[in-house]
Amino acid sequence: MKLQAEHVFQVSRDVLWQVLHDQTRMADWIPGCDKLEEIGPDRFAATMKIGVGAIKGTYKGTVQVTEKQEPSQYTLAVEGNAAPGFVRGKALMKLQVEDGNATRLVIDADVQVGGLIASVGQRFVSGIAKQLTRELLANIEQSLKPETTA
Amino acid sequence: MSKRMPISVTVNGETREEYVQPRKLLVDFLREDLHLTGTHVGCEHGICGSCTVLMNDEAVRSCLMFAVQANGAELRTVEGLSKHGKLHPLQEAFQEQYGLQCGFCTPGFLMTACDLLEHGQDYTEDEIRVALSGNLCRCTGYQSIVESVQVAAEKMRKG
Amino acid sequence: MSKKSGEQIPGRTDYKWIGKSIPRHEDARLLTGRGTFVDDLNIPNVHHAAILRSPHAHARISKIDLSRALNLKGVIGSITGADVLERTRPFSVVATSPMQYYCMATDKVRFVGEPVAAIVARDRYLAEDALDLIDVEYETLPAIVDPEKAVESAAPILHEEVPNNIACHRVLSYGDVDAAFDQADFVLRERLVFPRYTSMPLETFAIISSYDHFGGGLTLWSNFMGPFIMHPITARALNIAENKLRFIVPPDIGGSFGIKTSIYPYLTLLGLLSMQVDVPVKWIEDRREHLLASSVQTDRVSYREVAVTKNGMVLGFRTKLYDNVGAYLRTPEPATTFRPIGNVVGPYRVKNLQIDANVVVTNKCPTGPNRAYGCAHLYFEQERLMDKVAEKLKLDPAEVRLRNFIQPDEFPYTTPTGGIYDSGDYPKAFQLALKTFDYEAMRKQQKTARTDGRLFGIGIATGVDPSVSNMGYLTVALDAEVRQHPDYLPKSGAAETATIKIDPLGQVTVGLSSTPQGQGHETIVAQIVAEELELSPDDVTVIDEFDTAKSIWSISSGTYSSRFASVGTSAVANAAKTLRGKIFRIAAHLLKVNVEDVVFEDRRFYGRETPTQSIKLSHVAGTAHWNPNDLPEGMEVGLNVTETFSFPLAHAPDQKDRVNSSNTYGFMADLMAVEIDPDTGKVKILKYASVHDAGTIIHPKILEGQIYGGAMHGIAGALFEQQIYDDEGQCLTATLVDYECPFATEAPKIDIAHIESPSPFTTLGSKGAGESSSETAPACVANAVADALSPLGVNVTELPLTPNRCWELLQSARGQTT
């Protein structure tokens, strides 16, 4: 499942890059992430509580940052397992300078869903995925508050 | 494991007091606890209709209800349609019109049609097909089932 | 009521019971909730199994930890791939490649839903709770689902021992196909895609397994339907002697349509599971498991080209096909590819053909027998091309078929591939179909509809309906040299056994070795025995419970390939004739008259000249049982006969890969009028006529039921159902919300008619018709939709024709990009 999303943040590219790679704040913007521990270089064990309506799952898995080309782009790989099934996603994150000291974050992701959610939740998987991407961007906006107001 | 709860259910006119775990599906209760194996399980998510029984004279999916919810209710299953060897008009019509082959979906169709015909008997063929559109059959191609319900409606109209 | 007209073939004996629609014996119990399906059996102290299934399409199992699951209260046993590897053998696979197929994943998982572990607990709820506590670590691998891409060099490999994922490759040539293409005035080519859908009976797989730790016997109650080659295959997998392995099939099976042939891996799994515990273990497959991992019909990509003369005669064809059999080549696959070999020319006089058959494994559910089994694929290709010929030559599609039909005086007709068509009159049956459909009037109706801009189409599809598979046909999947090898055991034949006995009071009981799933065998057998013994069907009790320890059976026993109506009825009729001879000889002996002068009328025997001195049947039966020493000289004691009927022409394939793959061949002609809603793309069937020649008709209403049911399966695959996978091998259709079986509101009325060309090879002249229009309906729908869209220049080469798909075809015709 292909997923595209983009959003312009009112911060410089370097600042956005720093925030996105600041391990202490990563948990703030990964949807439903309530535990993030470093287990290797740019590699984290994560617990994500993701749910839409009554369909809730505590996803245990890994978050991996790779192919870093600071400050223009990097790849975020997320993998999580929970009772309702597993989620595996690879997202190319591109940071593009916009005028007025702003930066456009372009996300180009390929998400694979498996297990129960894939075989039973077919009617809404792509909709829910888009919903989580919107949440991700909103969370990033939220975690940039200190930078933007300063 | 939550503890069992007492329920009292009248099934085909006989009142049964039993203890069930809350999560026990009504269809499993009928089949395993009361040994009424005429009601069948086809999908457990409310689409195929094989598990249809009457609760207070209205068709319900017994795979989408828990046995505890039937406490105090009056249930009718396929075993209750015929009395002392006398077939219900629906059962007669299904036999006459060859409305079954393997018979696995038949109890669900009979109880669905029973609800339909106990609330009126003059329907067009399309109305019958719509009323039966929640019951899946893989053997007959439905034509003989629709004809069976039409003939049963005629029988019941004459009383 | 559906319009039905039938023609009686002159010279047909006027039977008293055969040919009549008597009430079905099975109905009373099924209508009153007293049927006996596997899940209704009350086995004392039975515990319940649940199976953990892979969420990945292709992955290596690195770790399985059952510790948390096993100490859940109420859990009493379990198995994983390790137990399967240690204690069972891989199933025998037909093709040349030595693929390792077990009842559970042992090293890798190769399709979503493949069993990984199994648990036994006090009830199904607890067993499923335990599954949630099993921890499995997978190393995911890339998956492949497209059969054409799977054979490319870069494709991920499912089985190390199967290069390029090609489980079986054979090029079969018959006649002189190159000469045919040289002589042709033109050649037509098409790439056709046949979808993956499944017969999906309402009753899922159901097994109860009980192992005797002391005697070593394993008893398996299940809704298994044969063929009984699965008994030795299961015994061999479990390293258990066949006489220690007991299959019991209850009287009622909730539909099968071929699917329950593929239950044997689960029989093996439950057998092994019950060996770990001291109680019987019951496993009832749930619907999600069934839609993910029971059995499905092969999906196929085929490139077909036909060599045609300018007056529409088909001289020959070449087909290159890719059959997607899923993750494992599970016996009897690749039968989808080779079952129709005998009738691969359909009803046409084609003499030259070549088939380049590629059987490919991909990360999808394994395939197996389904209603139509290979013939729906065949006739979809054949009939689409026939319409293309008509279109090219601006001929009426009906005329093109009439020109190519095998003529009635050529029967029995030997096809170039070794099939022996026993009887038929294709032109006559086809003309009856045109009449039943009112073809001329419908073409006029189409003309006016088109002037109003309506998308109105008429489709035709004909086919030869093969039944009673010859057990040898599958070995054509092996190279001829392999079949020459000294220690290779050739395979052939198709047989069935019936046992009839008369009890001391003169009532009749019949034992069968068939496993009916709704076809009404008890009724049909009662009709035949009543006819032969001049009794009434109500005097005949038929037992169709099956028990390998008690019933007499052969490798080909069971109820599949529409075999009962010909091989089953022949065994019953022969046994009844023999028994009739015996009771007449006893009556003659007691009446002291010649056996030719004995008359039997309302259950009494008397000499033709001495009608007043009569004796009751119960007296004759009583003599045989109570007073055996008074039987005629040399007559065997008792009143029971067991007869096995076997088809003489069911030989193994010859050196030129020719084989009579089935033993009776019926004929079908379907015509359909459809209209497409231009806004939504939804296809509505306005009219559907279907004519069948199934030889002697025994029970018209049961036959009509088979035709309606078969047509519905075909229409379901053509317009509604499909097992869909995404590119990573995730199955997206594991509920009945997403796997869209049609209901009563989607079912058409069918005008059914018959002709009867009795088969010379069966006792009553009857043929099988269980698959019937499941073979021709997909082609008929495709041709009708193609006809409706032809004014817009749109071609139809793929199923299903969902509303979305038809709308996209309309958009492409209207020049919009979709």
Add this chain to the structure above:
Amino acid sequence: MKPVSFDYFAPTTVNEAVALLEEHGEDAKILAGGQSLVPMMNFRLVRPTCLVDINQIKDLAYIHEKDDRLHIGAITRHRDLETSTLVQQCNGLLLEGVQLIGHTAIRTRGTVGGSIIHADPTAELPAILAALDGEVRLIGPNGQRTISWRDLFVTFFTTVIEPVEICDEVIIPRLPSDAGWAFEEFTRRHGDFAVAGVAAVIVTDNNDRCTDARLAITGTAPTPIRATQAELFLVGKSLTQTTLDEAGRLVSTEVEPESDVHATADYRKHLAGALTTRALQRAVARCHSRKDQQEK
């Protein structure tokens, strides 16, 4: 496919139910009709550890009219709406919409509150709430609040209801007496979840000009939506076939659906427009026939 174990409570009053929700928190779930919840429990997609069955709260089942609005108790069965003369008299759109829900056996148990709070974006009742600007009443530990549909629906299966709140009533304004209405849905099989659907209401003045247009669309967004552009376009126009076609075209440009196994986004986008035109045709026809009746 058996559900996980849970504690079961069957309160007989709303306050008792709210107290139970407070006590059991996040993992408590209300069981009303169960026609959407129980399948998901059987698949173990949803795993509540506590179920609060509100079917014994008998005073939540009623239909009555007050100041031109239908007040419907939350556990009123779909089937009760079908057979209610009150609904027949004052809200044809509600009647037509309810009859499209699943099959008889589903409508026997399915409840009005349950199907609205479940918030399936292809469902009929949420669309009717949107078309007629309906509201729901939520009762919680600190009293009740009434929410309009615009604020109620958040996204797939998600409304603003708090875990400790229970919906006890649905309020649906009466159809204007001279309005025409139609609920048009496209499904591949009768009773399926809709691929797309349109609830349309039309009011016209004496010289056949449109004075009010409501178009609620299902299946093309995470929640039911109103096709405001098309509505604004219709008001003031005489409802000729070209106008209705244009309204349909506007709707299909306005919506941004998703693709899934049942339909592509393009197809749904097209359907939303085609169904709008068909719904408007039937609504206009009803508008005319009601006007003829009033003149007689």
